[in-house]
Amino acid sequence: MGVINISIKKGQKQIYGWMIHPFSVTDKRTIEQFYNDLPLGVLSEENQELEVKVFLGDNIRDISNGVALNCPIADATKSFGECIELRLQDIPTIQPSAGKNAFNILLQESSQLYLPNMKENGNEKECMKFNFVNYLQENNAGWVGKDTAESLGREFIKHITEAIWYIDMCGVKKFKDRGYSIPTSPSIFFEHANPAKYKKKRPDFEKKVLNGHISNLITYKEAKWFNKSSFNWFKKTFIEFLDSLISYVLYLDNQARVMNENHALDKPVRSIADSGTTTIYNANKFRSGDIIKKYEPLVDALQKLEDWVPLDISPYCLDNPTKRYVYLNGFEKAFPFKVGHYSFNFGNNSFNVTWVWKVNICVSESERMNESQKLTSGLEELVPQYLSRKQKYAFINSAETLFGANTVKKSILRNIYKTLTQDSTAANCENKAEIDARVVRALHLGDPNIVIDLRELNLGRPEKYNVFWEYCQKFLVAKAISVKDLRIQVAAICPDDTPIPHKQWIHLQFWPKNPQNNTSLQYTGRLQVKFMVQIRQLRIEHEDALFRYLKELAVILSGFSWLVFLDDKHRCKVGEPGFPVAAVDRGRSVLVSQEESFVVADHDFTKTGLIPSVTMLCDIPSDMEGSFYRGQVNIGLKDPIFESSTPMRHAELYDILINSQQGHHYLLVYTDGGSDHQLRFLRVQLSWICLFLALDLDYFVAVRTPPGHSWKNPVERIMSILNLGLQSVGLMRQEMGQEFEHLIEGCNTMEAICEAAIKEPRLKKELKQSLQPTIGLVNTIFQRQSLKDEPLCRNLLILKNMVKIFLKYD
Secondary structure (H helix, E strand, C coil), rough: EEEEEEEECCCCCCEEEEEEEECCCCCEEEHHHHHHHCCCCCHHHHHHCCCCEEEEEECCCCCCCEEEECCCHHHHHHHHHEEEEEEEECCCCCCCCCCHHHHHHHHHHHHHHCCCCCCCCCCCHHHHHHHHHHHHHHCCCCCCHHHHHHHHHHHHHHHHHHHHHHHHHHCCCHHCCCCCCCCHHHHCCCCCHHHHHHHEEECCCCCCHHHHHHHHHHHHHHCCCCHCHHHHHEEEEEHHHHHHHHHHHHHHHHHHHHHHHHCCCCCCCCHHHHHEEEEEEEECCCCHHHHHHHHHHHHHHCCCCCCCEECCHHHHHCCCHHHHHHHCCHHCCCCCCEEEEEEEEECHHHHHHEEEECCCCCCCCCHHHHHHHHHHHHHHHCCCCCCCCCHHHHHHHHHHHHHCCCCHHHHHHHHHHHHHEEEEEEEECHHHHHHHHHHHHHHHCCCCCCCCHHHHHCCCCCCCCCHHHHHHHCHHHHHHCCCCHHHHHHHHHHCCCCCCHHHHHHHHEEEECCCCHHHHHHCCCCCEECCCCCCCCCCCCCCCCHHHHHHHHHHCCCCEEEEEEHHHCCCEEEEEECCCCCCCCCCCCCCCCCCCCCCCCCCCCEEEEEEEEEEEEEECCCCCCCCCCCCEEEEEEEEECCCCCHHHHHHHHHHHHHCCCCCCCCCEECCCCCCCCCCCCHHHHHHHHHHHCCCCCEEEEEEEEECCCCCCCHHHHHHHHHHHHHCCCEEEECCCHHHHHHHCCCCCHHHHHHHHHHCCCHHHHHHHHHHHHHHHHHHHHHCCCCCEEEEEEEECCCCHHHHHHHCCCC
């Protein structure tokens, strides 16, 4: 004997609350029969005539399984739960269908609204268009006629989403921070365009581009279809959005006008009187330890000076604007005695000039003010001057008029102008800055014959590398791993005393990546190869992307810890004897010469392979701004059949760390999210515990890459280097004896080969020996590669002794 829990609802109203009823598991009635047998007091007569739908669940909060009325109640409750909800609804009445009328069909078609079809699965911009169409559909908007929707509708959606995409790409936050709001409806389509996913920064808003979007959108404001009732709900939002774009264009136009006016002024934009600030700070007798340590050198230097003697604080704070701001934050609490403070800037805190001095507390307040005023008046003469461009150009034009246009070089005129006016304005570009520095050097040395502009000596590069280029044409460029390797390989076959160009000059002999760019003018195209850089653009946002925290910990513990990056490269398939297979998977472009075809067998017909395992011992930098892509790289080749990637296989890290002879007590490991590194798996945790005990560590941290963030692992850069070495390389194993070849012929999977090796133990040894020439070839390629001029190390994966070491902690 059992029980069931019953509830009856009519619409959203519950007319019979949850009630326990006795029930026998041997009951043969259907649900409909059980419903009809309910007591008369449960349902009124009017409710008994309604249509019934039945839903079951394990509890009253999860009633989601719909069941037909003719199902046996015992079987239904056993499978879907003992809670039954009966939902009553009116029986729909079927109206007799009227005969089709051609006029009614035409009338209905003339008022039917359509929307253009958009791709649901595409890039971010396509998804935005698809969402915008759904947004119009939810608000019952559309165009009359399919053709109109596919032409006018598609064009309208394209123009408005392009405008939203541009604002999102440049930064909607910047748009709003400057006081220009976006209506609520378009705001829901932001966060689609994120340049960081493509490793690019956000571009600046351009007046020309915004005007283009405004021109496209403003035509719809008076369109006939836009003023119909189906778009009345959107018209106000659209006009507000258009007005925001127009207002922002006016803002950009005003900013450009003000900047041009400032450049055209015959005096500096800001005066010294308006840019200087004088402040008196009282003594702070209760300084914290952090404040004392932070400002100790400055306080000691100021204490050695007399009262009212100013001290420039620039030598005591860094030039980096961010660190300079941090240093000046809390400056008023730094001194245990009363000081005066004078700060001068032209609108940018990174160019602040700051002086401090001790204040004599024995004099009256009026005398202090008088002394501070005299002091600041003298300091204003030391403040750098930033004159306008018009002032400089007026002087240069006047000098050229008096002495002739080409008589005196402009670099000399700029130096004369800066010397006379004490102008501290920076040069417009790096070339001018370098030339101006040479002019100053020539004046200091008193030698007018010093070459100021090196471009005067550029009469064309002499063709002294012709012999090298000839041998470069004979050498198969596709066989080179990199530009550096090409230089080494060609230099080895050139005659003695042949001039060898630098690798940067060799790089410029390739074809340019994009002939339309101005940088393509630097390429000669002497070598018929295009220089390309492989990039990985796919990025996925994830809340657990905390790689920075591991790097910060490594910097704090630098000198006492190992920072290790681990990963396995994708499997390099090895072909059967006589059928080589490309080491780089199909679908990836490879480099070959013009006269050669890279012919290999299909990847589907392979039985063996090799997996490069990469371990990188990082050279931990001194701060977070340093590079984490330097260190010792160890590469080992695994046989995926008999040396599969398991947590115990990563015991080779023990041997690598022991051979480093560093003896650290802290170990930080960053790995991918594969099954052999998945930190949630017990077998992985046990292998790390064994490593912790074997190395006698005091602290151990293991972090894996979040989903979609494997690109953050520095070892991925090593994978790109290995891909360069495997270009145009075909791999196949050596032929075994006839007996073993016949044995492996019927094995098409790794599991089948392992089973055959169990039956015939000699097969494992023979198969490994047949792979040795292939392993030697790949190792030879890897030995020619390097990371930051540090050669890659070959790691012999000899695990028997290490596994024994691990097993003693089992």
